[in-house]
Amino acid sequence: MKPILTLGIIGGNGWLGSALGRSVLSSGLISPNQLVVTASREHNRYQDWPGVICVESADALLEVAEVVVVSVRPEQFSLLTLSLENRLVISLMAKVPIVALAAATGSNRIVRAMPNAAASVGRSYTPWCAMPGLSAEDCAFVQRLFSACGVSDEVEDESQIDYLTALTGSGPAFPALLADALIQHAITQGISPTVAQRGVLQTLSGASQLMLDENASPADMVARFLDYGGTTTEGLNAMLQHGFRDAVQEGMKAAYGAVKC
Ligand SMILES: NC(=O)C1=CN([C@@H]2O[C@H](COP(=O)(O)OP(=O)(O)OC[C@H]3O[C@@H](n4cnc5c(N)ncnc54)[C@H](O)[C@@H]3O)[C@@H](O)[C@H]2O)C=CC1
Ligand SMILES: O=C(O)[C@@H]1CCC=N1
Structure with a gap:
């Protein structure tokens, strides 16, 4: 070369x-x-x-x-x-x-x-x-x-670049929104902003690394915790009942719509 x-x-x-x-x-x-x-x-x-x-x-x-x-x-x-x-x-x-x-x-x-x-x-x-x-x-x-x-x-196909502009091009902003929501909740519970931020960012990064290293799909990880029957199950169920997936779908629709306009 x-x-x-x-x-x-x-x-x-x-x-x-x-x-x-x-x-x-x-x-x-x-x-x-x-x-x-x-x-x-x-x-x-x-x-x-x-x-x-x-x-x-x-x-x-x-x-x-x-x-x-x-x-x-x-x-x-x-x-x-x-x-x-x-x-x-x-x-x-x-x-x-x-x-x-x-x-x-x-x-x-x-x-x-x-x-x-x-x-x-x-x-x-x-x-x-x-x-x-x-x-x-x-x-x-x-x-x-x-x-x-x-x-x-x-x-x-170039149309995939357009879709991926919304998914992975804009992508880092979406876990940042989730992280901020988690941090704000932690602060209302008396956790210091420093610990809340370190804890949440390390958790998001660790979760990604875990799924990458184990070649596990996010769907499998969610299913495993939904089946587990512990505190995580309660948290996931409440998020799902309060429209988590709908909010994500609407966000993706809006970002992709902005790419195509
Ligand atoms: N920032 C991001 O996370 C991402 C950005 N993009 C794309 O990357 C492109 C750049 O975005 P950013 O870096 O965020 O914008 P930016 O505003 O930070 O950088 C654009 C740069 O281009 C320079 N510039 C503008 N007109 C010029 C000209 N005529 N001659 C020489 N320099 C000129 C500006 O001075 C500026 O430094 C955009 O088209 C955006 O869609 C894509 C994926 C992610
Ligand atoms: O938000 C934007 O328009 C650019 C393109 C994808 C990510 N950032």
């Missing part, structure tokens, strides 16, 4: 773009002088890597980048003029389809990927989808890129 020469991230000082940039540096996939990012007035997220090339505009980035990641907000994308013929273009944007990316960039080497906020700690889940005809070499590079910030899967 050919080594990549220069990876450019438009929006590389933003939330997600910098999470990807920092992950590929931390993992050693590329060296600092192979990364070029657009600057931001608010942050320099590469202070630990002074060799990273920071440029003032997307045009300046295109002068040096061979592979271009687009990580601006969907509404900012229409303001960009990008001439990217013959270059591998990887979009992290929600809601912008491959056909629109091809029309705006002139590239016939396009990938849509959907990391999530956990990319900043190397724990993203990133589905990606390539336009037809992308070379095996480009696909292998994309897989290596997203493996640097977590677990990654190629999906065959």
Whole structure:
């Protein structure tokens, strides 16, 4: 496999773009002088890597980048003029389809990927989808890129990226809501905010790790505790009776609806 020469991230000082940039540096996939990012007035997220090339505009980035990641907000994308013929273009944007990316960039080497906020700690889940005809070499590079910030899967159909934008792209926010609800309840019961937060976050993380390590489905874990007949059973039954699953369904419907509009 050919080594990549220069990876450019438009929006590389933003939330997600910098999470990807920092992950590929931390993992050693590329060296600092192979990364070029657009600057931001608010942050320099590469202070630990002074060799990273920071440029003032997307045009300046295109002068040096061979592979271009687009990580601006969907509404900012229409303001960009990008001439990217013959270059591998990887979009992290929600809601912008491959056909629109091809029309705006002139590239016939396009990938849509959907990391999530956990990319900043190397724990993203990133589905990606390539336009037809992308070379095996480009696909292998994309897989290596997203493996640097977590677990990654190629999906065959772009509509799955749209759905997964709502499920795993937005995903870290949903357990955060559950965690906050649990913490707020604990505080009303006299538990200190520090212990409540540590206890709840460790419990959520431990539960995920348990299911991953034991290759157990969440449905099996819930069923096991529903059958157990203890305090957990009482808690689960009350949550289910109070519309827990309906609330989640409605939340997913709203997030997916926002992706498609
Ligand atoms: N934040 C998240 O958890 C996730 C975000 N995404 C997608 O990632 C993309 C980026 O989102 P965030 O990082 O959250 O937004 P952000 O607002 O933190 O970052 C966007 C960056 O793009 C820069 N930018 C905007 N227009 C530019 C231009 N013309 N030239 C150069 N730089 C420009 C901004 O200065 C900013 O630093 C969005 O399209 C979003 O849909 C996808 C999954 C998760
Ligand atoms: O909320 C958003 O619009 C972006 C896309 C998926 C996660 N964050």
